Amino acid sequence: MKPGLPLLWRRTKERYNLIGSKCESCGTHYMPGRAVCPKCRRKGKLVEHKFSGKGRIYSYTVVRVAPEGYEYFVPYVLAIINLDEGAKITGQIVDADPDKIEVGQKVEMVFRKIHEDNPEGLITYGFKFKLAD
Amino acid sequence: MSCVGIAGYGVSIPSYRIKAGEIARVWGEEEGRIVKGLGLSEKSVPGLDEDAATLAVDAARRAVSHAGIDPYDIKSMFIGSESHPYAVKPTATIVAEAIGATPNLFAADYEFACKAGTAGVINTYALIKSGEIDYGMGIGADTSQGRPGDALEYSAGAGAAAFLLGRKDVIANIEGIYSYATDTPDFWRREHAIYPSHGGRFTGPPGYFKHVIGGAKGIMEKMGTKPRDYAYAVFHQPNGKFPRTVAKKLGFTAEQIEPGLITPYIGNTYSAATLIGLAAVLDAAKPGDAILVASFGSGAGSDAFHIEASDLIDERRNAYPVRRIIENKRYIDYGTYAKHRRKLVL
Structure with missing residues (x-):
């Protein structure tokens, strides 16, 4: 379960600021970012794209039996978010009552702690989502 | 032309609250005595995944959007806290990275109990006033703890405020x-x-x-x-x-x-x-x-x-006024509070 430091560090941009990619040829957005556009192949031109962090809940589940490291959070909501630009990503919905979550609700990105290895280990930060005001 | 002012500011306060009466109930204290003695009736409690760094990032992002500047122009970042997530590893770099101000900036953490935040603002002011930089940010962020049952437990809250200082288009000097x-x-x-x-x-x-x-x-x-x-x-x-x-x-x-x-x-x-x-x-x-x-x-x-x-303050109002932020709240009981503050260890 525990990823190495270099992997976490390489993903800082993506996790802190929702930086993925956009194909300038076909306009498709990717999160996480891609090196090659699967639609345009060699005709594609991928550039970095910072997502607005706004989107809607596409689907969700309520986690009641948590994996190691997430025991404090149960029950918590894990959702697939349809970002406004078009890409879909998975993220936790924070500060919300699981009974009040519905597909289609507007959400926005927040910066939270994702994981703590142990009291002496690294703290991983990154995006989660909250229901939009 | 050397006047330094506030180009933007941002505040973040967790949405969880516990009432002084709820803490008093657990420790057999009289609610009225506590509320009257301390002059406060409730306090903010961080979420399970919130700490001084996450609150600082939220406040800093609001300050950048209030100022309407490119975060890359921020050339210093000071964060004052007595609850930095790490004893060794700066909070300032986490926040600078999260607002897109890295890598060309001066970043450092401060600690001076409750005045570490203003210490950061003073140093930002000094760097700009000296002409060394054009924009800098000073942040105060804390998720402090009070010993269970101690008077501090009724008051130790959580929140962050970020002040983006500069010389141009300031809302206050x-x-x-x-x-x-x-x-x-x-x-x-x-x-x-x-x-x-x-x-x-x-x-x-x-x-x-x-x-x-x-x-x-x-x-x-x-x-x-x-x-x-x-x-x-x-x-x-x-x-x-x-x-x-x-x-x-x-x-x-x-x-x-x-x-x-x-x-x-x-x-x-x-x-x-x-x-x-x-x-x-x-x-x-x-x-x-x-x-x-x-x-x-x-x-x-x-x-x-x-x-x-300054004259600009009327036309550049903050999109997240403090009085509105504090209205966004949900109350928790002492048990949930103890879990949030990791007073209960799994």
Whole structure:
């Protein structure tokens, strides 16, 4: 379960600021970012794209039996978010009552702690989502 | 042209609250005595995944969007906290990365009990005033803990405030600064200790009152002003009582200090407390209003500021006013609070 430091560090941009990619040829957005556009192949031109962090809940589940490291959070909501630009990503919905979550609700990105290895280990930060005001 | 001011500010306060009455119930205290004695009825509690760094990022992002500048132009980042997530590893780099200000900037963390936030603002001010940089950010952020059952448990809240300083298009000018510090052992936390220790009533007259009065009188003497020259005054607010008492001692009225008194609703946010009070005042200030600010940090010292709202303040109102942020709240019971603060260990 525990990823190495270099992997976490390489993903800082993506996790802190929702930086993925956009194909300038076909306009498709990717999160996480891609090196090659699967639609345009060699005709594609991928550039970095910072997502607005706004989107809607596409689907969700309520986690009641948590994996190691997430025991404090149960029950918590894990959702697939349809970002406004078009890409879909998975993220936790924070500060919300699981009974009040519905597909289609507007959400926005927040910066939270994702994981703590142990009291002496690294703290991983990154995006989660909250229901939009 | 060397005038330094506030280009934007942002505040973040967790949505969870616990009532003083709920804490009092667990420890067999009388709610009325606590509420009256401390002058506060509830406090903010961080979510399970919130800490000083996440609150600082939220506040910093709001400050950048308020200022409307490219975050890459921010060339210094100071974060004051007594609850930095790491003992060794800067919070400032986490925040700088998260707002897109890296890598060409000066970043450092501060610790000076409750005045570490204003210490960061003063250093930002100094860097800009010297002409070294154009924009810099000073943040106060804390998720402080009080020992279970201790008086501090009723007041130790969580929050962050970020101030983005610059020279251009500022909503308020910092006309003067003044600081006051002595070695006073009123409150401390040793390395590896979870909870702070304090001198009880000793935190009052030789700690808070001596230093806040020293800071406030010092800035007024430097600027040649009197309390009546200010539209607002913001003092460090460890509870709802101390700032009201110090205001009276200094000759400020309730009308001058109540708009910036936020601790009664969210508890003492430590390094963020004075700055959140200042943000609340800026939310309401009119062009030309003078604001006196005096923070306090145990150990002990006070940083004081003379600030004047500029003509731009009316057209550049903050999208997240403090009074609206504090209305977004959900109450939790003591058990949930104990889980949130990791007083219960799995």
